[in-house]
Amino acid sequence: MRYDVAIIGAGAVGCAIARELSFFKLKVAVLEKSCDVAFGTSGRNSAVCHAGFNNKTTSLMARFCVEGNRLMEGLCQDLGVEYRKTGKFLIGFDEADMRTLEALVEKGKANGCTGLQIVGMDAVHAKVPGVGGIGAMSSPNTAIFDTFGYTVALAENAKANGCDFYFSHAVKSVSEGPDPYRFIIDGAIEAKVLINSAGLFADKVSSLCGVDGYRIYPCKGQYYVYDKIADSTLQVPVYPAPRPGIGGLGIHLTPTIHGNVIAGPSADYQDDPEDYCTTKPVLDQLLSESSLLLGSLRPGQIIASYAGIRPKQAPPSQGGFMDFTIKAEQGRKGLVNLIGIESPGLTASVPIAMHVRDILIDHQRDFGLDMQARENPIRTRKAPVRFASLDREEQARLIKENPDYGTVVCRCQTVTLAEIKKAIDNVLGCRSIASVKYRAWPTTGRCQGGYCMTRIVAELMKSGLKAEEINLRDEGSNLFWGQAR
Amino acid sequence: MKDFYDVAIIGAGPAGLAAAKAASALGASVIILEREARCGGILNQCIHDGFGLMRYHRALTGPEYAARAIDELEGMRIDILTDAFVSQLVDNGDKKAIIVITRSGLLTINTASIVLATGCRERTRGQIRTPGSRPSGVFTAGLAQSFVNLKGMDIGHRVVILGSGDIGLIMARRLTLEGAKVLGVYEILSKPCGLKRNITQCLYDFGIPLETGMTVSRIIGSKRLEAVEVSQVDSDMKAIDGTARIIECDTLILSVGLIPENELASDLGVKLDPKTNGALTDAILQTSVPGVFACGNCRKVLDLADLVSRQAETAGANAARHALGLGGYEEAAELDVSLPKGWPEKDVINCTLCPRGCSIAFKDGKALGYGCKRGLEYAKTELVSPMRTLTATVLDSKGHCVPIKSSVPVPRSSLVLLRQALKSVRLADHHSGQVACTIDGIEFLSAENG
Ligand SMILES: Cc1cc2nc3c(=O)[nH]c(=O)nc-3n(C[C@H](O)[C@H](O)[C@H](O)COP(=O)(O)OP(=O)(O)OC[C@H]3O[C@@H](n4cnc5c(N)ncnc54)[C@H](O)[C@@H]3O)c2cc1C
Ligand SMILES: Cc1cc2nc3c(=O)[nH]c(=O)nc-3n(C[C@H](O)[C@H](O)[C@H](O)COP(=O)(O)OP(=O)(O)OC[C@H]3O[C@@H](n4cnc5c(N)ncnc54)[C@H](O)[C@@H]3O)c2cc1C
Ligand code: SF4
DSSP states (O other): OEEEEEEEOOSHHHHHHHHHHTTBSOOEEEEOSSSSTTOSGGGSSOOEEOOSOSSOTTSHHHHHHHHHHHHHHHHHHHHTOOEEOOOEEEEEOSHHHHHHHHHHHHHHHHHTOOSOEEEOHHHHHHHSTTBOSSEEEEETTOEEEOHHHHHHHHHHHHHHTTOEEEOSOOOOOEEEOSTTOOEEETTTEEEEEEEEOOGGGHHHHHHHTTOOOOOOEEEEEEEEEEOSOHHHHOSSOEEEOOOSSSSOOOSEEEEOTTSOEEEEOOOEEOSOTTOOOBOHHHHHHHHHHHHHHBTTOOGGGEEEEEEEEEEESSOTTTOSOOOOEEEEOTTSTTEEEEEOOOTTTTTTHHHHHHHHHHHHHHHHHHHTOOOOBOSSOOOOOOOOOOGGGSOHHHHHHHHHHOGGGGSEEETTTTEEHHHHHHHHTOTTOOOSHHHHHHHHOTTOSTTTTTTTHHHHHHHHHHTTOOGGGOBSSSTTOBSOSEEOO | OOSEEEEEEEOOSHHHHHHHHHHHHTTOOEEEEOSSSSSOGGGGGOOSEEEOTTTTSSOEEHHHHHHHHHHTTTTSOEEEEOSOEEEEEEEETTEEEEEEEETTEEEEEEEEEEEEOOOEEEOOHHHHTOOBOOOBOEEEHHHHHHHHHHHOEEOOSEEEEEOOSHHHHHHHHHHHHTTOEEEEEEESSSSOOSBHHHIIIIIGGGTOOEEESEEEEEEEOSSBOOEEEEEEBOTTSOBOTTOOEEEEOSEEEEOOOEEEOOHHHHHTTOOBOTTTOOBOOOTTSBOSSTTEEEOGGGTSOOSOHHHHHHHHHHHHHHHHHHHHTOOOOOOOOOOOOOOOBSSOOTTEEEOOSSTTOOEEEEETTEEESOSSHHHHHHHHHHHHSOEEOOEEEEEETTSOEEEEEESSOEEGGGHHHHHHHHTTOEEOSOOTTSEEEEETTEEEEEOOOO
């Protein structure tokens, strides 16, 4: 198969690039080693739309974050993604913290953030009672959103404009082909331009293309997930004032768009880019640090834990944040590298994609591309129905229309059969348990699938899968070895 | 269906069914709301036998017990609505409104009394906070039970079980009979939680080791489970460094506790026990909200379905009295009857024939401790050639799993082979209680609910 552009990696950034390029008359392919989008860092983070005050002024991080924050609300509306502008508090525990926060307000202003101010604990307590500390910085533009739904929506939008997705396709070799199809990927897919958006593996993919010299230092962040207590305990993210360290934002408490509260992330460098294990000492540390922020959290409310890994460019000896590297490589015509897309990469994903688009426009002659805009490209995606969030009249109407809305599959989140069927029958053709979970949000409540898993499995089998073909996530994560037949 | 009932019962497990019967017997109009397609609750997936020793004076399988509890409602004027998910309860003072999601619409049912009989859910890996990776192959015991018994799934071949509660023990036997190798059961407490008879019949019968004072300290494997790390624990139940051992396995079954299901109760402001999450009730099983009663596992997890049924009768009757303005509330009986738990004593045989559960020992050729002749015979057989009732599922012509049981106990040594032989059986016509198939001259009865 021949493409104008091949994108490696279907995280939020790769999918945002795919969507942006799908507005042009280009043949675009996305190659992803997992069986679905958002299985890498884009599905393992805090899901916060950052405001951009924390990044070095004049950096790409600051620029794209502020821009991303400005765009996100509209984007989420267009793409049918759940989004809530909650604002956020950074809490100071001592005078040194307060000076840090004052400096942050100034830095934020320089970066172009609006509305930042220092507030007293009264203002904090009015929104989140029970938080410790002596004062805070308020960031009204910070928001929370559905990071899975967002990445899925970007991909679905790209697909609607003709972009091809290759899942369970780990790129293993990239050889040189004759102009203009200079990239031959795994001997099968040819492309004029290769965009390396491989996150934690971006250094390796770059090397596959003949450009060495990058190195990603994986840095793990672990989280606890609390039960659906957001409404009653925490509607606004609270972070500690940043302190010098290896480059995280400190252990914070964040309500999720689905009503849970997450505590984390820790920050520990490791060698393995795919070791997502949680560890006892770190989880214990999360417990004690999160109870510093909010004393009313109880360990009994914890329902799950998970980890994400930051693709850092800054080595452990240095720590801190290094700016995103996004560039057309001199050494390999047609290769666009995106290296070190760590936080705020999610917030910045669309501005990053626009930047990549501009790089292609600038180099189109050289790359042999013809960047003509598509007439009336699709730019929106219809929001999936969330039965639980509707009022009773609306629920009643839906059941009349389709009785499958009258069968509750996931009792914790009240997800109906109609929503599950829709999630299984998704545009991208992804059919793991996690794929269903990311789209309709079952299995995520306090029973963690104890009730709904049998029903989801039954529906997956109705869609044509055999028992042994049902995977939790990627190939090899089978739930069953077979079924009595 | 009406839009007002004296008593509405949420959940049709043994608790809900018995409550309905008692409420209806006092003349109340009653509706049962059940989210599953059929009544019986968790019993439908408990295909092993041993239920009903107290209530029906015989050993029944879970589905058989459920079928009897349903049969008892025969001829009573009780509306039963299945596939009906109660999503919300609203307190309008004297009356309560129940919002129900069904395939034919969103219903509102008004009632004077509510009986909560919503059962329990299982504690999960997240709640016990086991560190490690998140591969497939980690199942809670009840989920594993429903996959294996109701869907015929082959969930694993090398199995470790965490927790020595009865569901874990029952699953150790089930998976062994299904052909898996159960490598061991690990219990964090210093003694086993399950019934003695289950330790004997589910573990010892098959040579499955049980170690106490141990936990799974790490889960290993990136896709499917590859191994677990087990460690000894100290008196704070923390893993002791240096005691870790790696066990290669593809499946981990968690049997680490049950949590009363009380999301709906919380809607009404029913006070819950902060430790167990059970609905708190007074002597007549009324919760902190007048007119709302609770029984069965959503109140307090009970070991035996028989006890649940008995307690629920009191709750149902009192709910009816509340609704009809009758006096004379019944107080709930003390349910201190329970079968012996923990390590079976050496050289002692625990009789399983009736709820007394006598410990019978032989000294100098003389039997001691038996409560009746039947028990003595049981103990003698147990000594020389133990006999067991085999329960399993076989497929019918549509590919559905049908629970069956041997009509008489079979030699313990033949259990595994008989189970394997049953795998090739396809049932044609079958009726609950009737012979469904015969293997090696042994008759197997259909033990279906319905
Ligand atoms: C703990 C943590 C918290 C964070 N919190 C936030 C936050 O609150 N807000 C925010 O804006 N940002 C946050 N971030 C940052 C954000 O999550 C990332 O910047 C963003 O998700 C990066 O997206 P991506 O598409 O570049 O990478 P990824 O999502 O990792 O996508 C890369 C994809 O490439 C695939 N791939 C790799 N190698 C190959 C190959 N050889 N062949 C084919 N496919 C390949 C991978 O499977 C993966 O799917 C956080 C990050 C972490 C780790
Ligand atoms: C996995 C498991 C295995 C067990 N094994 C054994 C055993 O081997 N032997 C033994 O004696 N006991 C066993 N028990 C204990 C057994 O469950 C109890 O003895 C008894 O079945 C509890 O009865 P119940 O009616 O309280 O709950 P359940 O039988 O759980 O019934 C509750 C019912 O309420 C319904 N319900 C809940 N919420 C709603 C709602 N919102 N709307 C509508 N309906 C709702 C449920 O669908 C269910 O049918 C087991 C329990 C579990 C969880
Ligand atoms: S010996 Fe008799 S009384 Fe004792 S448990 Fe057995 S059957 Fe019951």
